[in-house]
Amino acid sequence: MVIGKVIGTVVASRKEDELVGLKLLAVAPIDLRTGQVKDGGVVAVDSVGAGVGEVVLYATGSSARQTTVTQNRPVDATIMAIVDTLEVGGEVLYQKD
Amino acid sequence: MVIGKVIGTVVASRKEDELVGLKLLAVAPIDLRTGQVKDGGVVAVDSVGAGVGEVVLYATGSSARQTTVTQNRPVDATIMAIVDTLEVGGEVLYQKD
Amino acid sequence: MVIGKVIGTVVASRKEDELVGLKLLAVAPIDLRTGQVKDGGVVAVDSVGAGVGEVVLYATGSSARQTTVTQNRPVDATIMAIVDTLEVGGEVLYQKD
Amino acid sequence: MVIGKVIGTVVASRKEDELVGLKLLAVAPIDLRTGQVKDGGVVAVDSVGAGVGEVVLYATGSSARQTTVTQNRPVDATIMAIVDTLEVGGEVLYQKD
């Protein structure tokens, strides 16, 4: 999985039927060694009630479809968890308020 | 999924039988933080009636085959939605006319 | 899928039984915005009778196994089509002779 | 698979039900030619009792779900082994104490 920060939202009215009702969030990856947001990013389906500004864990590829919300849907990135703490090298890089 | 802009079209007369009838579009990824087109890109199958110049959402890998149009076909990138709005950091980076 | 140019051939006599009889081609990706060959590339199985010098479309990952030729074989890149025309930004970047 | 070093831990209380009970570790890839930690990295599920500081082997994609611990779960990176020795070019780059 990748740790990322939810940086935005995507709205799309014309879409595959199987995407209807899914919340689409823009997520930027976080550097595991500095805790800073990096370049790149994906649009992920939310399965845990995440919101803009939160640090999350998302899975990609076929693993993104192994949830009740995304099963058999054309989804290749899904937010699986909201991160409470990221600790690297004995240091807390991120702590949810 | 990836947000990209449809920048062109691909025509191929000699191809796998399972690709016959699919519309092939060249799509360049869009930087989620600036809204600008980036280097790279893929040729994706269209499943929503997208056209050149539109901003779209596409899925890759096995997820690209989870649509009625692409089921069991040798397709690894499919356009799933036409984007109306991309909002990042509280700012609208893209808004469909 | 990726647009690439067939730049060479690979011969391997000691191999998995499931690869016997498949034609292996070296393919370099083409930049969708300039039409030029880029760094990188893969060894893909040919399913459409492509030859060195041709511009082709190849699929990767599990999608590469969704053809009669590659079904259930340990193949992660398959040439699916020979490109006739690549048009980007209203300009023809490549046209097969 | 990728050789990496476990550099940290991730705690997430709000998450997909299928992730409950799994240990999440931050892993940075190791350069196979120098033995040094590189940029990048993933959050992987531990299936072998690995700890911070250990050098491990992890699998990604659907292969990450081919273990008893991760079967059918939304997991795209799993630590599969703890490395004892990495030998490259006739030189021992890493040796577990």
Next chain:
Amino acid sequence: MVIGKVIGTVVASRKEDELVGLKLLAVAPIDLRTGQVKDGGVVAVDSVGAGVGEVVLYATGSSARQTTVTQNRPVDATIMAIVDTLEVGGEVLYQKD
């Protein structure tokens, strides 16, 4: 598939049961246009009796599990063939002795 050179070996005594008995090799990718070893690389399972110094073809992702040796195992990279000849641009870049 990717052409790479076997540059080393990996030993891991504590590992997933499904990995027991598999030979793990460090493989660095080869640039298809120069024939030189590049940065990066993976740890791949050997299915053809490859050894250090040999040039091989390996598959990644779910395709790496489509062999008798790796079926249903948590393996995401498998050596599928030993390369005899790599010919690019009409020139022989590599020829096995």
